[in-house]
Amino acid sequence: xxxxxxxxxxxxxxxxxxxxxxxxxxxxxxxxxxxxxxxxxxxxxxxxxxxxxxxxxxxxxxxxxxxxxxxxxxxxxxxxxxxxxxxxxxxxxxxxxxxxxxxxxxxxxxxxxxxxxxxxxxxxxxxxxxxxxxxxxxxxxxxxxxxxxxxxxxxxxxxxxxxxxxxxxxxxxxxxxxxxxxxxxxxxxxxxxxxxxxxxxxxxxxxxxxxxxxxxxxxxxxxxxxxxxxxxxxxxxxxxxxxxxxxxxxxxxxxxxxxxxxxxxxxxxxxxxxxxxxxxxxxxxxxxxxxxx
Amino acid sequence: xxxxxxxxxxxxxxxxxxxxxxxxxxxxxxxxxxxxxxxxxxxxxxxxxxxxxxxxxxxxxxxxxxxxxxxxxxxxxxxxxxxxxxxxxxxxxxxxxxxxxxxxxxxxxxxxxxxxxxxxxxxxxxxxxxxxxxxxxxxxxxxxxxxxxxxxxxxxxxxxxxxxxxxxxxxxxxxxxxxxxxxxxxxxxxxxxxxxxxxxxxxxxxxxxxxxxxxxxxxxxxxxxxxxxxxxxxxxxxxxxxxxxxxxxxxxxxxxxxxxxxxxxxxxxxxxxxxx
Amino acid sequence: xxxxxxxxxxxxxxxxxxxxxxxxxxxxxxxxxxxxxxxxxxxxxxxxxxxxxxxxxxxxxxxxxxxxxxxxxxxxxxxxxxxxxxxxxxxxxxxxxxxxxxxxxxxxxxxxxxxxxxxxxxxxxxxxxxxxxxxxxxxxxxxxxxxxxxxxxxxxxxxxxxxxxxxxxxxxxxxxxxxxxxxxxxxxxxxxxxxxxxxxxxxxxxxxxxxxxxxxxxxxxxxxxxxxxxxxxxxxxxxxxxxxxxxxxxxxxxxxxxxxxxxxxxxxxxxxxxxxxxxxxxxxxxxxxxxxxxxxxxxxxxxxxxxxxxxxxxxxxxxxxxxxxxxxxxxxxxxxxxx
Numbered sequence: 001x002x003x004x005x006x007x008x009x010x011x012x013x014x015x016x017x018x019x020x021x022x023x024x025x026x027x028x029x030x031x032x033x034x035x036x037x038x039x040x041x042x043x044x045x046x047x048x049x050x051x052x053x054x055x056x057x058x059x060x061x062x063x064x065x066x067x068x069x070x071x072x073x074x075x076x077x078x079x080x081x082x083x084x085x086x087x088x089x090x091x092x093x094x095x096x097x098x099x100x101x102x103x104x105x106x107x108x109x110x111x112x113x114x115x116x117x118x119x120x121x122x123x124x125x126x127x128x129x130x131x132x133x134x135x136x137x138x139x140x141x142x143x144x145x146x147x148x149x150x151x152x153x154x155x156x157x158x159x160x161x162x163x164x165x166x167x168x169x170x171x172x173x174x175x176x177x178x179x180x181x182x183x184x185x186x187x188x189x190x191x192x193x194x195x196x197x198x199x200x201x202x203x204x205x206x207x208x209x210x211x212x213x214x215x216x217x218x219x220x221x222x223x224x225x226x227x228x229x230x231x232x233x234x235x236x237x238x239x240x241x242x243x244x245x246x247x248x249x250x251x252x253x254x255x256x257x258x259x260x261x262x263x264x265x266x267x268x269x270x271x272x273x274x275x276x277x278x279x280x281x282x283x284x285x286x287x288x289x290x291x292x293x
Numbered sequence: 294x295x296x297x298x299x300x301x302x303x304x305x306x307x308x309x310x311x312x313x314x315x316x317x318x319x320x321x322x323x324x325x326x327x328x329x330x331x332x333x334x335x336x337x338x339x340x341x342x343x344x345x346x347x348x349x350x351x352x353x354x355x356x357x358x359x360x361x362x363x364x365x366x367x368x369x370x371x372x373x374x375x376x377x378x379x380x381x382x383x384x385x386x387x388x389x390x391x392x393x394x395x396x397x398x399x400x401x402x403x404x405x406x407x408x409x410x411x412x413x414x415x416x417x418x419x420x421x422x423x424x425x426x427x428x429x430x431x432x433x434x435x436x437x438x439x440x441x442x443x444x445x446x447x448x449x450x451x452x453x454x455x456x457x458x459x460x461x462x463x464x465x466x467x468x469x470x471x472x473x474x475x476x477x478x479x480x481x482x483x484x485x486x487x488x489x490x491x492x493x494x495x496x497x498x499x500x501x502x503x504x505x506x507x508x509x510x511x512x513x514x515x516x517x518x519x520x521x522x523x524x525x526x527x528x529x530x531x532x533x534x535x536x537x538x539x540x541x542x543x544x545x546x547x548x549x550x551x552x553x554x555x556x557x558x559x560x561x562x563x564x565x566x567x568x569x
Numbered sequence: 570x571x572x573x574x575x576x577x578x579x580x581x582x583x584x585x586x587x588x589x590x591x592x593x594x595x596x597x598x599x600x601x602x603x604x605x606x607x608x609x610x611x612x613x614x615x616x617x618x619x620x621x622x623x624x625x626x627x628x629x630x631x632x633x634x635x636x637x638x639x640x641x642x643x644x645x646x647x648x649x650x651x652x653x654x655x656x657x658x659x660x661x662x663x664x665x666x667x668x669x670x671x672x673x674x675x676x677x678x679x680x681x682x683x684x685x686x687x688x689x690x691x692x693x694x695x696x697x698x699x700x701x702x703x704x705x706x707x708x709x710x711x712x713x714x715x716x717x718x719x720x721x722x723x724x725x726x727x728x729x730x731x732x733x734x735x736x737x738x739x740x741x742x743x744x745x746x747x748x749x750x751x752x753x754x755x756x757x758x759x760x761x762x763x764x765x766x767x768x769x770x771x772x773x774x775x776x777x778x779x780x781x782x783x784x785x786x787x788x789x790x791x792x793x794x795x796x797x798x799x800x801x802x803x804x805x806x807x808x809x810x811x812x813x814x815x816x817x818x819x820x821x822x823x824x825x826x827x828x829x830x831x832x833x834x835x836x837x838x839x840x841x842x843x844x845x846x847x848x849x850x851x852x853x854x855x856x857x858x859x860x861x862x863x864x865x866x867x868x869x870x871x872x873x874x875x876x877x878x879x880x881x882x883x884x885x886x887x888x889x890x891x892x893x894x895x896x897x898x899x900x901x902x903x904x905x906x907x908x
Contacts, residue, residue: 013662019693026679026686033681033722040481044488051492058502059346062354067345112642113677118665119694207334214338218345227337286644 014119020127027130041133049085049140056081070217075155076249077215078148083245084213085141087177091185092134098126099185103192111288122281126186145248152249166247173244173263176270180240181209183277190284212237215245236269310407314414332370332423333430339366355502360437361527365499367434368523371427373496374419375455376462376518378412382486385470386479394564405467405557412463443526450535454522457542461517464549471553474560495520501529514545572746572778573616573639578648579802580609580634608634610802611648616780621772623793624782627890631802632782633672636748639780640670652746666695669739673751676731677738678723684734685719688741695742702741709737712767729760736767749781753788765791786883800890814879817889821859823852825866826874839866848873853880 031038056077066072072080102125105111114124152160188204211219211231216238219228231238243266246259340363347359357365385408388394397404443451469486473479491497493515500510500520510516521538524530530538583603609631616622624632637643639650641657641664650657655664678687685706692702710716713733723731732752739747752768753761769792772779783789789796790810798806798813806813823840827833827848836842839862840854854862859877866872879885 014694014696019690022690022693026682026690029686030679030681034478037478037481041484044481044484047485048488048491051488051497054492055497058498062350062502063346064349066342068348070345109675110677112637112640112670112672113675115642115660116640116665116670117694118662124694203332207332210335210338214342214345218341221341221344224341288643 016119016123019119019123023127024130028132031132038133041131042136045134046136046140049137052081053078053144066215067217070215071250072215072217075148075151079145079152079249080215080241080245082141082143082145082148083174083248084241085137085144087174087181087241087244088209089134089137089141090174090178091181093131093138095126095182095185096134097129097131099189101129102189106192106288115285121285122186122278126182149248162248170244170247173247173266176266177240177244179270180236180273183273184208184235184237186277187280190280193284193288208235208237209240212240212242216242232265233269236266236273239266239269306402307406307410310402311410311414314411315418332374333426336363336366336370336430336434339363355499355504356529357499357501358439360439362499363434363437364439364527365523367431367437368526369495369499369519372455372458372519372522373494374423374427375416375522376458376494378462378466381408381412381463381466382470382479382483385467386473386483389470389473389560389564390477394561398561398565405553408467409463416459440528443528447525447528447532447535450539451522451525453539454517454525454542457539457546458518458522461514461542461546461549464546464553465514467553468549468556471556471560474556474563490515490518494518495523499524514542514549517542517545571615572618572620573614573650573652573780575612575614575635575639575650576648578609578612578635578638578650579607579646580631580638580643581605581607581646607802609638609645612799612802612804613648614797614804614807616778618778619776620795621779621793622781622795622797623789624780624797624799625789625886626782626799630799632799633750634802635799636670636750636780636782640668640748641665642670666742667744668746668748669742669744670748671735671739671750671752673732673749673754676723676735678731678734680724681722683720684723684726684737687723687734687738688719691738691741697742701743705741705743706737709740712770713737713763727760729756729763732756732760732764733767736764740771743775745777747777747779749779749783751783752781753783753785761785761787768792786886790882798886798889805889810882811879813889814882814885818880818885819856820853820880821856822878822880823854823859823863823866824876824878825850825852825870825872828871828873831871836866836870 056074060074060077064073066077102111105114105125111125114121117124149160149162185205211227216228216232218224219231219238228238239262243263343359343362347354347362352358354362394404397407442448465486469479469483472482476482493500493510493513495510495516496519500507500516501524503510510520521530521542525535583605612631612635624635626632634643638645639652639657641660644658653664653667655661657664678684679690688702688706691697692699697705710719713736715730715733715737718726718730718734723734726734736752749768753764756764765788768779768781771777772792779792781788781793794809796806796808796810796813797804806816808816822843825836827850829848831848833842833845833847833850836850836852840852840858843851843853845851852862863875863877867875
């Protein structure tokens with residue numbers, strides 16, 4: 001770092017990794033200042049997730065699978081849920097606190113400062129804070145997946161065995177999912193430039209991602225088809241969890257002929273969403289007028 | 294303490310507070326339009342999820358048919374529209390932390406009354422916009438209400454339970470916010486509350502699904518925030534129990550009002566003690 | 570070559586006109602009225618390297634907007650500007666690394682963290698070489714006497730201390746141009762004075778270019794040789810502080826100390842009498858009449874001491890604002906239906 005300073009000063013932009021590490025470090029310092037709070041937050045987000053398990057434990061007392069012959073039995077569904085948590089934990093840890101603040105920054109004019117810095121404004125806005133406590137769910141999700149897979153792998157009849165490619169593909173598709181959700185979030189947050197205050201942003205986000213929390217098969221019926229299409233191709237939230245979860249939870253099921261195209265489409269959708277989010281963010285900055293002129 | 298002569302001025306003051314809150318609310322129509330629209334999205338996933346779940350169940354699940362289940366979610370949403378208080382506790386806590394609470398010490402106005410009125414205004418503003426979409430959704434989903442309209446006295450009890458759900462929701466949130474007098478950040482406490490509320494109020498699922506564990510939630514106030522009104526409407530509560538239950542709810546409400554007053558008085562004393 | 574040059578810069582934007590009353594608010598859901606606000610109109614200005622220029626003007630005059638335009642935070646609706654050879658609103662990293670903006674009413678440091686953590690972040694964002702960072706931080710913290718406070722959470726600092734930290738944050742990367750928006754607002758006299766002294770010292774030493782807006786005449790008198798008066802979004806005056814008085818004040822003040830036993834009677838024949846506290850008398854008269862007036866007074870009265878002064882700057886400027894705002898074509902109202 002020190003040796004390329006002379007050049008670094010004039011030509012090269014900031015070292016984004018180092019800036020991010022400083023963000024992460026500062027957030028950790030802050031979190032540690034409010035240690036009790038941090039602990040309670042971690043515990044409560046774990047409790048939140050456990051509650052979800054609770055609900056489905058209750059449901060699976062009455063039902064054998066989510067949908068008839070979809071292959072989403074109890075443990076398959078728990079793998080799905082674990083995947084949901086992992087993706088949401090990453091989004092909540094790195095992006096959620098910042099993007100929630102984005103509307104505030106617009107309202108209070110705090111965005112001015114972000115725009116002054118010699119660094120990509122979207123980067124600065126998106127990653128300023130890291131909510132370390134949200135990562136608790138990432139652990140819990142991994143544990144749930146691990147447990148469910150071991151249950152599936154040792155069960156009678158058709159035990160699971162995972163192909164090694166999954167260990168590469170699963171993380172990759174998890175990151176794709178994160179990128180899609182992030183892009184959606186940025187687009188939503190940017191609307192507050194045009195709509196003024198946007199308190200409902202979080203609700204909107206919750207409702208939209210709500211669709212992604214269930215196996216996509218449940219929408220593939222009757223009047224669910226248009227939704228299925230819209231949330232796969234227009235706002236691709238359905239592929240966010242479904243694709244990585246399916247890699248883990250349905251490895252033995254006969255691969256339907258739509259699975260590989262869907263996986264490819266997910267990659268395409270990821271790239272497109274990220275580009276779209278950049279475009280929207282730029283547009284939003286353009287029409288941003290300082291709150292106090 | 295309030296003389297009779299000051300009543301009209303007192304009233305006009307409160308009317309002003311109410312109007313300002315209402316106007317403030319209506320100024321942000323973008324929020325409004327989006328918010329109202331979005332509120333109905335979860336019900337769609339619920340319909341699909343439960344349709345899928347019921348595929349492997351023979352007809353009834355804990356006494357609920359599929360239409361019952363959907364009707365339950367719709368009704369509990371209506372109840373939540375009354376009882377949920379987005380941002381109340383955090384705003385109160387923030388005002389305490391930033392010292393904005395001084396305003397209520399300096400100005401001759403009661404904070405709890407002020408906030409309550411503000412909330413009423415917010416809710417009214419919300420309903421003026423939301424009634425239409427609500428009516429539309431209920432109309433579209435009328436098929437799920439297989440047993441039709443309940444009798445008049447059940448309907449009355451239902452309405453009463455909605456009003457009390459609003460007040461109960463308000464005072465619980467307020468109490469949590471007021472705890473901010475003692476703790477710098479109440480956000481985590483609020484989160485725990487939201488969590489309990491979500492699970493135990495019946496927002497997540499009908500409490501009857503708990504089976505033999507249902508007696509636990511019966512001792513807690515959360516069920517009045519979502520489950521109770523919906524259960525009344527769907528006839529899940531026997532008519533002999535109905536008015537006793539409503540009485541119990543009123544007792545809870547009274548207790549919470551007292552608690553809020555107590556916390557506020559204590560908190561203010563503590564606050565001015567510090568010289569804020 | 571000017572370091573900042575602005576030509577015909579304008580900025581107008583449209584705000585939602587909130588209507589009085591409940592009914593109107595409901596109506597506002599479907600139909601909204603907007604009005605155009607011209608925050609900056611046709612401003613032209615040129616600043617040389619090393620100048621310390623003050624923007625003076627009442628609230629809403631367009632000072633802050635001008636600074637924001639020059640920082641590239643907002644786009645102009647017309648005109649051009651060039652700072653250090655860059656067009657500010659292109660927001661190039663090279664440009665952003667070479668200036669800083671400090672706003673007295675806003676806080677850019679992490680509230681819950683010690684200021685030094687925010688500084689370290691700046692080190693990374695601005696890519697300040699570690700040794701330069703260390704050196705600058707030490708120097709600035711010493712000058713502002715806040716070495717001991719660097720490790721304390723910002724929320725625990727006083728307003729004055731926080732302002733000092735904001736200044737450090739802004740200066741760590743050694744900007745060549747500094748924009749200061751009300752840097753002393755809300756501070757007590759001692760803190761104000763400290764910041765003034767620091768700014769003066771730092772500006773003279775580093776020879777940086779500073780644009781400052783302030784309400785406090787003291788700030789300006791202490792720091793700036795050149796003053797730009799802005800009102801209604803347009804420049805009303807550009808010159809030295811004393812020039813304002815010359816240009817905008819038609820009167821001067823005569824302070825007489827009469828000899829013992831001399832009565833002040835009859836002095837009102839020459840000029841308007843402001844106050845009489847024998848043996849002191851204060852008179853005000855038109856600038857061009859001063860010499861003649863003095864001659865005749867000296868002829869008829871026995872005077873122990875005499876002084877001619879300009880009226881206080883505050884008074885002149887207050888009058889200046891009044892003059893210009895009375896002719897306000899400040900905003901044009903446009904009713905516009907919208908969805």
